[in-house]
Amino acid sequence: MSDLILTSNIEGADDFYAELLTTHEGLETADSNALNARLVLILANHIGDRSVLSQALRAAKLTTEED
Amino acid sequence: MNKIFETPLYPYARHPDADATTPVRHQAIVVGAGPVGLAAAIDLAQQGIEVVVLDDNDKVSFGSRAICFAKRPLEILDRLGCGQPMVDKGVIWNMGKVFFDDRKVYDFNLLPEEGHQRPAFINLQQYYFEEFLIRRVHELQAEGAPIEIRGRNKVSAVGTHPDHVTLEIDTPEGSYNIEADWVIACDGAGSPMRAMLGKDFVGRVFEDNFLIADVVMDADFPTERWFWFDPPFNRGQSALLHKQPDGVWRIDLQLGWDIDKEREKRPENVIPRLKAMLGEDVEFELEWVSIYTFQCRRMEQFRHDRVIFAGDAAHQVSPFGARGANSGLQDTDNLIWKLKLVMDGKAPESLLDSYNDERIHGAEENILNSTRSTDFITPKSEMSRMLRDAVLDLSEHYEFARPLVNSGRLSLPCTYDGSPLNSADALNGPERTRPGSPCPDAPLKDGFLLPKLGDKFTLLTIDAEAPDLIEEDGIEVTRLALSVKDDPTLALKERYLGDATSAVYLIRPDQHVAARRASFDETLFRAAIRRATGKE
Numbered sequence: 001m002s003d004l005i006l007t008s009n010i011e012g013a014d015d016f017y018a019e020l021l022t023t024h025e026g027l028e029t030a031d032s033n034a035l036n037a038r039l040v041l042i043l044a045n046h047i048g049d050r051s052v053l054s055q056a057l058r059a060a061k062l063t064t065e066e067d
Numbered sequence: 068m069n070k071i072f073e074t075p076l077y078p079y080a081r082h083p084d085a086d087a088t089t090p091v092r093h094q095a096i097v098v099g100a101g102p103v104g105l106a107a108a109i110d111l112a113q114q115g116i117e118v119v120v121l122d123d124n125d126k127v128s129f130g131s132r133a134i135c136f137a138k139r140p141l142e143i144l145d146r147l148g149c150g151q152p153m154v155d156k157g158v159i160w161n162m163g164k165v166f167f168d169d170r171k172v173y174d175f176n177l178l179p180e181e182g183h184q185r186p187a188f189i190n191l192q193q194y195y196f197e198e199f200l201i202r203r204v205h206e207l208q209a210e211g212a213p214i215e216i217r218g219r220n221k222v223s224a225v226g227t228h229p230d231h232v233t234l235e236i237d238t239p240e241g242s243y244n245i246e247a248d249w250v251i252a253c254d255g256a257g258s259p260m261r262a263m264l265g266k267d268f269v270g271r272v273f274e275d276n277f278l279i280a281d282v283v284m285d286a287d288f289p290t291e292r293w294f295w296f297d298p299p300f301n302r303g304q305s306a307l308l309h310k311q312p313d314g315v316w317r318i319d320l321q322l323g324w325d326i327d328k329e330r331e332k333r334p335e336n337v338i339p340r341l342k343a344m345l346g347e348d349v350e351f352e353l354e355w356v357s358i359y360t361f362q363c364r365r366m367e368q369f370r371h372d373r374v375i376f377a378g379d380a381a382h383q384v385s386p387f388g389a390r391g392a393n394s395g396l397q398d399t400d401n402l403i404w405k406l407k408l409v410m411d412g413k414a415p416e417s418l419l420d421s422y423n424d425e426r427i428h429g430a431e432e433n434i435l436n437s438t439r440s441t442d443f444i445t446p447k448s449e450m451s452r453m454l455r456d457a458v459l460d461l462s463e464h465y466e467f468a469r470p471l472v473n474s475g476r477l478s479l480p481c482t483y484d485g486s487p488l489n490s491a492d493a494l495n496g497p498e499r500t501r502p503g504s505p506c507p508d509a510p511l512k513d514g515f516l517l518p519k520l521g522d523k524f525t526l527l528t529i530d531a532e533a534p535d536l537i538e539e540d541g542i543e544v545t546r547l548a549l550s551v552k553d554d555p556t557l558a559l560k561e562r563y564l565g566d567a568t569s570a571v572y573l574i575r576p577d578q579h580v581a582a583r584r585a586s587f588d589e590t591l592f593r594a595a596i597r598r599a600t601g602k603e
Contacts, residue, residue, distance in 0.1 A: 006465040013470045017458075018439055024450045032450035062464055 004055035070354075072194040075125040076201050079219035085243035093119050094410065096234065096247035098222055098260055101128065102193065103378030103395035104253030105200035109147045110403035112207050112214035113522070116410060119245075120204075121236060125218030127197035130355035131281045134190050134309065134317055135389035139480040139505060140396040141185040142578070146522050149203040150185070153196065157189030158310050163292035165462065165472055169299050172463040174291075177477075182558035183508040184515040188477065190311050192281075193392070225250075225263045227372045249406060250374045253395070256362075258380035264371060270364020271438065273385065274324040275445055278358050280337055282316050284351035294474040296444070296459055300343035305444050305474070308344075315354060318344065319386075321444070328358045361385045363434045363441070369398075370423045377402060382430035387440035387475035390433040397480055398426050404522065404576035408600060413541040418601030421488050429481045436476045443473035480505040483579060490573075490582035490595040497565040506578045509559040511549070516559065519547055522576045524596065526587075529559065531569040533587035539596040544573070575599055 010016050024032045044053055077100070084091045097108045100122035111118040136153065144150035164174045179187035207214050223242060224235035232250045236243055252260035261268060288308065295306040304321035311317055320340060322331060330336060337356055345351065365382035369375060378395030402422045408414035446452035461468035483489065483503035492501050499507060509516040524544040526533055530551060537544045551560040564570055573582040573595050582595035597603045 006467050008467045008470050010467075014436075014439055014473065014476065017443075017454075017471050017473070020454065021442065021451055024448065024454075027450070029449045032448075036450075059465065062460060 002049050002052050004052050004059060006059065070194070071198055072127050072129050075218065076127060076198070077122070077216040077218040078125050079217075079239055081238075081240055082217060082220075084245050085238065085240070087243075090233065090244040090246045092231065092246040092248070093117060094247070095119075095249045095251065095406070096121060096232070096245070097251045097253060098234075099252070099254035099378075099380070100124070100197070100201075100216055100218075101253060101255060101378070102133065102196055102200065102392045103399060104251070105197060105204065106143070106147060106396050107251050107253060107377060107399040107403060108214055108216075109149075109200065109203055109207065110399055110522075111406075112204075112212040113147065114403060114407040115213075116407060117213035118215075119247075120214070120216040121220040121222060121234075122216060122218055123221035127194040127201070130194075130279075130357055131311060131315065131317060132193040133196070133389070133392040134192060134311055135393075135477075136189050136191055136196065137389060137393045137478040138179075138183060138185045138187050139478075140393045141189065142508065142517050143396050143400045145185070145518060146400075146578075147200075147203065148206070149199050152199045152202075153191055154185065154189055156195055156199075156312055157191040158290055158312055159186045159189055160290050160292060160310065161187065162289065163294065165459075165474065166293065166295040166298060167456075167459040167463070168297055170463070172459055173469055175469070182510045182554075182556055184510075184517065185508070188389070190309060190317075192311055192315065195312065196392070222254075222260065222263070225260060225374065227264070227374060229372070232373050248373065248410065251399075251402070252374055252376045252380050253378045253399075254380050256379040256383045258376070260374065261366065261376065261380055264374065266366055266368075266371065268364050268366055268383075270362055270383070270434070272362045273360065273441055273445070275441075276322040276324065276326055276328065276331075276358050276360050277386075278318075278320045278322050278331060278337065278340070278356070280318045280320070280341060280356050281311070281354040282318060282341060282345075282351040283314055283354050284316060284345075284349060285314060286316070286345070286349055286351070288316070296455075296474075298344075301340070306344060307474075316351075320344070322358070332356050332358055359386075361441075363438050365427070365430045365434065368423055369426055370419055375402060375406075375419065375422065377426075381426070382434070384430075384433045384437040385441045386437075387444065388433075388437050388477055389475070390437055390478045393478040394429055394433050397429060398422075400577045401426055401429075405601075408542070411541075414600040415602065421486060421601060425483045425486050425488075428483060428486075432481045433478070440473045440475045488575070488581060488599045488601070490591075490598050493582070493584035493591075494567055494570055495565070495585075496567050496570060496583060497562060500563050500572070500580055500583070502580050502582055504580050506572075506574060506580060507562045509554055509562055510556055511553045511559070512555075516549075517578060520574055520578050524576060524599070525572075525574040526592070527563075527570075527572040527574055528587070529563055529570045529572075531571045531586050533571055533592075534589075537589075537592065537596070539593045540600075540602065542596055542600055544596060573599065
């Protein structure tokens with residue numbers, strides 16, 4: 001079972017973040033939310049590993065580790 | 068209290084130039100006695116060029132203004148003979164904390180790389196910075212160097228000609244005219260020189276205001292940079308606390324766009340804001356308060372015939388990341404050696420176009436970085452804010468999100484990739500010392516590397532043979548022969564050799580790499596010298 005990576009793993013993190021903002025530029029909030037939803041599904045499919053995805057879902061909740 | 072910034076350091080005195088029947092011609096005139104203008108003038112004087120600095124004022128800058136000076140500018144100041152007093156007086160810091168809402172989300176240590184003479188950053192009020200530069204000017208004058216500062220000499224008109232520039236100058240006793248072979252305009256973001264020449268200054272305006280307060284307090288806050296996103300004491304905005312020498316603290320409070328600046332600056336409005344931030348019990352005294360807005364923009368061209376723009380006059384960035392004064396010093400570092408060669412007839416005038424190319428490259432990098440910081444600190448849309456807040460929330464729990472938090476990417480010198488002065492990389496060496504790169508320092512048995520490079524062309528050999536001196540069409544290049552054994556920490560090897568076993572570097576007077584290969588080849592290095600001086 002792979003572990004979810006929670007240490008820095010994106011080379012050129014600032015470039016990535018700028019591109020993310022640019023992708024949202026000019027969109028209404030509803031359209032931006034829809035884009036994020038699509039992005040989550042695309043990234044999830046890329047990851048594929050069910051256990052990693054479950055860990056990611058838990059991590060995003062920012063709850064403590066005991067669950 | 069009579070502060071240094073209230074004392075005239077170069078008071079007006081009538082100059083014989085004002086009584087000359089025909090305008091007196093000078094080799095170089097620098098307009099503006101701020102950090103960039105003074106650095107330019109010192110560099111010129113050290114090269115033996117006669118220089119007059121004109122300033123509309125007679126004192127150092129009022130209030131702390133630029134406070135954060137990075138390693139590369141400190142190294143440049145070493146070359147200008149005044150790095151040490153800056154470092155002695157400045158506050159060295161590496162630690163910081165980031166707060167979001169009512170809690171600390173993480174703290175950090177910049178963990179500067181070992182084996183450098185100078186720290187990653189010092190905090191120092193701009194008025195001290197300028198005072199040390201002016202002291203250096205006086206030192207040079209005592210040694211007989213041809214450098215002078217004329218206080219309360221305001222340029223009121225400029226005329227450009229193919230081989231000189233004419234200036235009309237207003238003084239308390241009326242106006243006079245002088246001429247210069249070359250003029251360097253370092254008269255700040257509002258540059259009157261730029262306006263008089265009718266040059267553009269385009270870019271992005273940020274609709275925001277920041278309150279800066281310098282407070283003197285005997286507080287036990289540590290020597291750290293503290294940054295708040297959306298804190299309870301400044302809802303929806305940001306705040307910064309940073310230490311300066313003499314128990315002075317810099318506080319920046321974001322105020323937003325729609326405010327009454329005059330009202331916000333009044334002590335009765337500033338003090339409650341500061342008390343909310345620092346706590347009711349903290350005793351402090353306000354030294355200086357200012358409100359600033361900012362823009363990210365640059366001139367399309369930095370060189371206009373014989374008037375060359377440097378520092379904020381040429382490019383303006385947001386203050387996040389300390390890229391203003393720091394990049395201005397890199398401008399003059401890049402410019403002065405080129406100007407010296409052109410003035411001496413040892414390089415074609417077109418060499419100065421490489422100043423334009425290289426420093427526009429630097430300005431673009433600084434504008435990009437400081438714009439990104441600004442967008443993170445002040446999100447432009449609801450989604451932008453949502454993503455920003457998500458990064459901050461995640462940063463409290465997971466290390467991966469911390470590099471995404473952007474309250475300023477601190478100033479690093481840029482590499483002049485693609486510069487016409489570079490020769491093709493011919494060493495299987497480290498990325499960081501590829502042609503165009505600023506030379507990283509390294510510890511040697513008898514001191515550090517950078518002071519040995521000085522301000523002339525150098526042929527650095529590491530475990531390689533080469534002649535001790537090469538002269539190519541008037542350009543003298545002196546060898547600095549080193550071995551990896553000279554640095555027991557192996558930083559020299561790691562920074563300049565990598566997997567290679569020997570190297571020869573051609574290093575420019577501004578300590579940027581022009582060419583490198585594994586061994587000396589006379590024909591190729593002579594070509595590299597010509598290329599680095601704009602001759603091919």
